[in-house]
Amino acid sequence: MTKFTDRLWSELEHEHGPMLAQASRPGRSRVRRPRIIAGGTLAVAGAGVALALGLTATSSTPAFAVTRSASGSVLVSINLDSNLPQANAKLTAMGIDEQVIIYMASGPATTSGPVTCTPAKGVSGPPVQVLVGTNGTEVIAPGATVGNTGEGTWHLNSCTAVATGSGNSGNTGSGNTGSGS
Amino acid sequence: MYLRNVDVLMGYFTRRCREPQTVADLTSETFVRAVEGFATFDPRRGSERAWLFGIAVHVFARHCEQSAGGRDAVARLSGHRPLDDDEIEELAGRIDAERAGAALMRRYARLPPVERAAIELVDLEEFTPKEAAHALGVSRVAFRQRLSRARSRLRKEHQDND
Numbered sequence: 001m002t003k004f005t006d007r008l009w010s011e012l013e014h015e016h017g018p019m020l021a022q023a024s025r026p027g028r029s030r031v032r033r034p035r036i037i038a039g040g041t042l043a044v045a046g047a048g049v050a051l052a053l054g055l056t057a058t059s060s061t062p063a064f065a066v067t068r069s070a071s072g073s074v075l076v077s078i079n080l081d082s083n084l085p086q087a088n089a090k091l092t093a094m095g096i097d098e099q100v101i102i103y104m105a106s107g108p109a110t111t112s113g114p115v116t117c118t119p120a121k122g123v124s125g126p127p128v129q130v131l132v133g134t135n136g137t138e139v140i141a142p143g144a145t146v147g148n149t150g151e152g153t154w155h156l157n158s159c160t161a162v163a164t165g166s167g168n169s170g171n172t173g174s175g176n177t178g179s180g181s
Numbered sequence: 182m183y184l185r186n187v188d189v190l191m192g193y194f195t196r197r198c199r200e201p202q203t204v205a206d207l208t209s210e211t212f213v214r215a216v217e218g219f220a221t222f223d224p225r226r227g228s229e230r231a232w233l234f235g236i237a238v239h240v241f242a243r244h245c246e247q248s249a250g251g252r253d254a255v256a257r258l259s260g261h262r263p264l265d266d267d268e269i270e271e272l273a274g275r276i277d278a279e280r281a282g283a284a285l286m287r288r289y290a291r292l293p294p295v296e297r298a299a300i301e302l303v304d305l306e307e308f309t310p311k312e313a314a315h316a317l318g319v320s321r322v323a324f325r326q327r328l329s330r331a332r333s334r335l336r337k338e339h340q341d342n343d
Contacts, residue, residue: 005191012213
């Protein structure tokens with residue numbers, strides 16, 4: 001990451017946070033129907049705790065999991081950063097009015113475990129933590145993506161929780177985008 | 182998606198622009214449009230890289246149209262914040278590092294834009310023909326014809342120079 005790319009991302013996050021969260025939601029046409037459902041039903045792990053598991057289309061490895069602790073905080077676990085849209089959709093399905101935006105950085109995680117998301121303005125829901133890959137490190141093998149984009153080792157650098165359905169400010173590009181003069 | 186592609190998109194613009202601020206604005210504009218139009222992205226139709234390049238191609242084309250019209254394209258395109266000194270230095274270094282690619286683009290300047298883009302995406306960016314076709318919004322058959330024509334023209338030009 002360079003200073004420019006770092007700041008550009010910060011600006012995108014700041015000015016288009018809600019839209020980035022919307023972008024993370026899969027369109028209906030992109031949702032893959034899992035071939036395997038764990039035990040045919042979702043497990044409920046005790047009173048006050050909801051558990052949602054997503055499975056990849058080709059294996060029984062959970063692609064993502066959204067769990068709510070008894071204290072109300074939410075843990076979003078995703079195998080790959082590309083599983084985030086499904087996890088965000090699950091948050092909505094569970095009635096949690098928050099969407100997560102993650103910010104990956106190269107290299108393995110220096111500390112294992114989940115990262116606590118910074119709540120954006122207007123978020124009043126429960127605290128959200130995100131865990132990516134194995135103990136916070138995601139490995140994308142050569143050939144795993146088209147053109148080998150993203151190949152290498154990544155970790156979750158930071159994440160932001162934004163309110164579901166919050167509108168954009170409408171000041172995209174300082175309001176000059178596409179204006180005629 | 183941002184981290185996986187921001188570098189390669191900046192490369193596309195640094196081969197075409199000499200001003201760090203222009204590179205910054207065009208890169209920003211591409212990602213703003215990507216965020217706004219994410220609903221149109223369907224991974225079954227092509228890779229995210231191809232989709233983003235498709236946006237970048239349009240952003241650059243618009244920039245050129247407005248520049249040709251004698252207007253301040255950068256200001257009209259985005260109005261993003263001015264860069265600080267560190268960022269200017271960073272981007273100037275990046276533009277410098279892309280000199281070879283920029284020289285190649287100048288050499289290809291006589292090719293029609295569509296053929297130039299075909300050569301660039303496949304030979305410089307290592308897109309598959311399918312990805313490149315998606316990025317340029319043409320069918321794979323049409324893309325292969327353009328690529329083939331571009332290579333024939335370059336071969337002929339090379340032979341003529343010899």
